[in-house]
Amino acid sequence: MDTEEMVKEEVAVEAAAETPVVEKSPIETEPLFTEYVDFETFSKSDFRVVKVKECTAVKKSKKLLHFVLDDGTGTDRIILSGIHAYYEPEQLVGKSLVAITNLPPRNMMGIDSCGMLLSAVHTENGEEKLNLVMVSDAIPAGAKLY
Numbered sequence: 241m242d243t244e245e246m247v248k249e250e251v252a253v254e255a256a257a258e259t260p261v262v263e264k265s266p267i268e269t270e271p272l273f274t275e276y277v278d279f280e281t282f283s284k285s286d287f288r289v290v291k292v293k294e295c296t297a298v299k300k301s302k303k304l305l306h307f308v309l310d311d312g313t314g315t316d317r318i319i320l321s322g323i324h325a326y327y328e329p330e331q332l333v334g335k336s337l338v339a340i341t342n343l344p345p346r347n348m349m350g351i352d353s354c355g356m357l358l359s360a361v362h363t364e365n366g367e368e369k370l371n372l373v374m375v376s377d378a379i380p381a382g383a384k385l386y
């Protein structure tokens with residue numbers, strides 16, 4: 241083997257040693273939807289910033305939290321959310337969240353839930369993780385998201 245071949249082989253060995261081993265991420269997310277939604281359909285969704293005035297666990301439920309929210313209208317909005325496995329009620333009082341406010345009311349445990357709080361969900365090391373979408377407290381209740 242001549243000197244030039246030895247140098248090439250040495251460079252190749254060094255490059256292979258420097259190449260990091262790519263490990264599979266412990267974080268998994270759901271695949272993106274492949275079906276498009278037209279703009280007119282999307283624009284019918286009313287996303288608003290809401291401020292958590294009160295948050296309590298729903299009696300006789302292991303999952304549900306009962307939120308009393310300021311949505312900027314002057315009338316409290318009630319939303320129930322099945323996130324008690326991820327949050328304790330006292331952690332959420334005073335937080336600014338994002339809700340879709342024009343869903344039809346849904347009766348849950350005898351209470352009308354008027355909207356849905358947005359959250360991000362992923363799986364990490366086989367365990368589901370959930371994070372409510374929280375925004376800056378500088379954004380007023382009722383601010384519309386586009």
